[in-house]
Amino acid sequence: MTTLADVARRAGVAASTVSYVLSGKRSVSEETRERVHRAVEALGYHPHVGARALASSRSNVLALIVPLRSDMYVPVMMEIAIGVVTKARGHGYDVLLLTNDEGSEGIRRVASSARADAVILTDIGMQDDRIATIAQTGVDAVLIGVHIGFAERTLRGIRDGAAGLGVDLVHRPCDGSYEAAAGALARILEERPHTTGLIVQNEGIIPPLMSLLRTSGRAVPEDVSIVALCPDQDAEQTAPRLTSVTIPAAELGTRAVELLMRRMGGGAAGEVQLIPPTLTVRGSTAPAGPDPSPSPYGTRRTPREQHQ
Amino acid sequence: MTTLADVARRAGVAASTVSYVLSGKRSVSEETRERVHRAVEALGYHPHVGARALASSRSNVLALIVPLRSDMYVPVMMEIAIGVVTKARGHGYDVLLLTNDEGSEGIRRVASSARADAVILTDIGMQDDRIATIAQTGVDAVLIGVHIGFAERTLRGIRDGAAGLGVDLVHRPCDGSYEAAAGALARILEERPHTTGLIVQNEGIIPPLMSLLRTSGRAVPEDVSIVALCPDQDAEQTAPRLTSVTIPAAELGTRAVELLMRRMGGGAAGEVQLIPPTLTVRGSTAPAGPDPSPSPYGTRRTPREQHQ
DNA sequence: TTGTAAGCGTTATCAG
DNA sequence: CTGATAACGCTTACAA
Numbered sequence: 001m002t003t004l005a006d007v008a009r010r011a012g013v014a015a016s017t018v019s020y021v022l023s024g025k026r027s028v029s030e031e032t033r034e035r036v037h038r039a040v041e042a043l044g045y046h047p048h049v050g051a052r053a054l055a056s057s058r059s060n061v062l063a064l065i066v067p068l069r070s071d072m073y074v075p076v077m078m079e080i081a082i083g084v085v086t087k088a089r090g091h092g093y094d095v096l097l098l099t100n101d102e103g104s105e106g107i108r109r110v111a112s113s114a115r116a117d118a119v120i121l122t123d124i125g126m127q128d129d130r131i132a133t134i135a136q137t138g139v140d141a142v143l144i145g146v147h148i149g150f151a152e153r154t155l156r157g158i159r160d161g162a163a164g165l166g167v168d169l170v171h172r173p174c175d176g177s178y179e180a181a182a183g184a185l186a187r188i189l190e191e192r193p194h195t196t197g198l199i200v201q202n203e204g205i206i207p208p209l210m211s212l213l214r215t216s217g218r219a220v221p222e223d224v225s226i227v228a229l230c231p232d233q234d235a236e237q238t239a240p241r242l243t244s245v246t247i248p249a250a251e252l253g254t255r256a257v258e259l260l261m262r263r264m265g266g267g268a269a270g271e272v273q274l275i276p277p278t279l280t281v282r283g284s285t286a287p288a289g290p291d292p293s294p295s296p297y298g299t300r301r302t303p304r305e306q307h308q
Numbered sequence: 309m310t311t312l313a314d315v316a317r318r319a320g321v322a323a324s325t326v327s328y329v330l331s332g333k334r335s336v337s338e339e340t341r342e343r344v345h346r347a348v349e350a351l352g353y354h355p356h357v358g359a360r361a362l363a364s365s366r367s368n369v370l371a372l373i374v375p376l377r378s379d380m381y382v383p384v385m386m387e388i389a390i391g392v393v394t395k396a397r398g399h400g401y402d403v404l405l406l407t408n409d410e411g412s413e414g415i416r417r418v419a420s421s422a423r424a425d426a427v428i429l430t431d432i433g434m435q436d437d438r439i440a441t442i443a444q445t446g447v448d449a450v451l452i453g454v455h456i457g458f459a460e461r462t463l464r465g466i467r468d469g470a471a472g473l474g475v476d477l478v479h480r481p482c483d484g485s486y487e488a489a490a491g492a493l494a495r496i497l498e499e500r501p502h503t504t505g506l507i508v509q510n511e512g513i514i515p516p517l518m519s520l521l522r523t524s525g526r527a528v529p530e531d532v533s534i535v536a537l538c539p540d541q542d543a544e545q546t547a548p549r550l551t552s553v554t555i556p557a558a559e560l561g562t563r564a565v566e567l568l569m570r571r572m573g574g575g576a577a578g579e580v581q582l583i584p585p586t587l588t589v590r591g592s593t594a595p596a597g598p599d600p601s602p603s604p605y606g607t608r609r610t611p612r613e614q615h616q
Numbered sequence: 617t618t619g620t621a622a623g624c625g626t627t628a629t630c631a632g
Numbered sequence: 633c634t635g636a637t638a639a640c641g642c643t644t645a646c647a648a
Contacts (some may be wrong), residue, residue, distance in 0.1 A: 309625095311625055311626090312623095312625060312626065313625080323625090323626085324626095324628080326626060327626065327628085328628095330625095331627080333627090333628085355623085355625080355626070356625050356626070357626095358624085358625080358626090359624070359625035359626040359627085360625080360626055360627075361626090362624090362625080362626070362627090363625080363626040363627040363628080364626075364627055364628085365627095562623080
């Protein structure tokens, strides 16, 4: 293994000088810096992170805690994770992956063993005791609130929007099965035969819904428009492709890391950021009315409504 | 921060004794062990992993490298990751998450900075230079081959099986769009109107396929059986639910960790394990013929064919 | 602008 | 069965 001392010897300088060149924490003459860098290159030197953590009491690691049972938001979680890792690497940090089955003890462990400098939580429960643990241990943390109150806030936003526009709105929850989708759709069309638009939150019912509409003779978007709240990937797998609202998962990840970097650099605590979702207009929406004009295709707009 | 010395003082023993109690690397009298454990509890002591890594030259970290562009096998990747983390924790290891965009340099970095003791690769390319890097650096590693030759081997297995059973087989590749699915299906039914079964590898075409069959008046499984190669979740979202073959993702993760543990404990290198996939019989398959009997529902069998 | 040296918290060797 | 004590490789005052 090659050490700081090896590099120092080869460059003909003191070990501390090498350290300072690498950290940039004090000015070094252009010439010696050059020599040090050359030695580093030549030896393929990488600082021992353990030693560094011990001496500096900073691990340069972020812990990302993901839900164990990942049935629900898998692609979203994955995208967040990728975003976190990519951004973190850009700041010289590595990312530790933890599952929430360690609970509070996991946070206590990584914090007090100096395994990580900060924690990113992704699946916040309503009574999450890990939040108390974070306050208690004083570890830097950021919470990504994809779940918390998401459905409720979305529904309220839609309600408000509909009210403001004088649109008649019905809310019919249903699970992801074909039968449930069929039942819900039948009920909606029976109660309001003139329904001109559907907003779908549960991406699982998209396939049955599309096929039900097709077999019942309703054309999309001519007879009924559809807006789906789902990943872009799902929206692009139907015919016609769905106008959709996406959770900006990658951005949630990168923003979380940025927040932490600022925070660990002495920034303010308690900051809350709301990230607006993006509406992508595709082929499943058209103006309502007897003579629908062609829908805009492929353009993007950003709505005023926000979710956390 | 509480240290070994704090624990030792409180327990009234030497620091080294505390270390030995924790590591179990030499025998300690029942009584002092008790006292040490009590002190550890009382102080909420967690060893500083950096110091430990420095002194022992083992980080107790596994690096898991996942593909950056995760469009294809997201749920599989996630399940592997969860499996790896869970199993690793059971052995006292933490898991570092890396993306493959660091390439070989990432492996070199975590290995020679002692950030991780071993590496798990998940998306092996045909000419993957990271394999050379692993050999070169000598870092312990295990490759999870979900991609490599997967499609080809699957196809060959199906071919062999069909040939052995005297079944007429056609292979029609198609991408995930509705149009492609429609085209492929139309062509198949035109060429072989009496087709009694479909094997679907591309989970993206499942929704269009089901809906096409329905609208064309073919009942599943009475007229045509379907076996899908997809995650259980996808198989359970259709009506009827699909008989499917699943990649045992969680097991891939846990087995990878077990392999590494054995290997780092002095086990043999170069070991290859083939993990058989599982066939889950659901509602989309029935015996072929003029008078189909009801299909078995929900039972599981394990086929002889294997994939890596 | 650079060098010297005192830690950082563990592990492991060597005595006892 | 237990205690001292010398590494481990780096950072960071403190000097020069």
